[in-house]
Amino acid sequence: MKDRENCLTLGIESSCDETAASVLRGGRQILSNVISTQIPVHQKFGGVVPEIASRKHIVNIMPVIDEALRKAEVGLSDIDQVAVTYGPGLVGALLVGVSAAKALAFSLDVPLIGVNHLEGHIFANFLSAPELEPPFIALVVSGGHTALVEMKDYNSFRLLGQTRDDAAGEAFDKIARVMGLPYPGGPEIDRLAREGNPEAIEFPRALEEKGNY
Structure with a gap:
């Protein structure tokens, strides 16, 4: 080699x-x-x-x-x-x-x-x-997985947290289907979101006092 x-x-x-x-x-x-x-x-x-x-x-x-x-x-x-x-x-x-x-x-x-x-x-x-080198914290957001991972070194990982139900990608596709939007739902929801009002709904911050990540 x-x-x-x-x-x-x-x-x-x-x-x-x-x-x-x-x-x-x-x-x-x-x-x-x-x-x-x-x-x-x-x-x-x-x-x-x-x-x-x-x-x-x-x-x-x-x-x-x-x-x-x-x-x-x-x-x-x-x-x-x-x-x-x-x-x-x-x-x-x-x-x-x-x-x-x-x-x-x-x-x-x-x-x-x-x-x-x-x-x-x-x-x-x-x-x-x-130029990137470990250690660092990575956010994995894909179709089937949403997780926060600490990469201590090459091939050394520690899972810090992950979704307990649907991953972000799954949620996008399910919402898109309910709304009658075409597949894949992510790009279409993203396009519509850019046309919306970001101040329309005030979302609470989950577990703010629990020391969560």
Whole structure:
């Protein structure tokens, strides 16, 4: 394997309804980032249908990987390691990405690295801010998770708090469905909120006296 600075990583993601692949150099330089979305497929159902998502991943996974390699201007034989999301996520969808990653790593005889979905969200900050170093506190707000996490060091995390019911993304989609808004609900609610009156409702501050985060 090359030195860490020049190591080429093929990253694969299929935890929900998007098939994605990326090639990185040195862990922080993005050479390519290809995403195949399934939004048009799931819009008619008002949300992601797991079985349909899995089947679409099977169709999309290799074309997306091929496109990521092409855009990075590297060949499969140039890859030094393969990383893949192993969870949490939709089981069938994850299985497609993990199976593809295992097969590629085995055929190339390179290391296979399993990546926790939520840790991946936190590590994404290193791509947009390469100078960032732990320790720090990260707020994870995604479709299925909302959590406050302390990153003490690389691969050292402590969960400080999380939602007890719906994550922010789930709440957006459910509210959008009740209001008859199109899927995905988040962007549409955000658009409408920008047109609203921020002073219309005065919300209380929850657990203000409890020393909560």
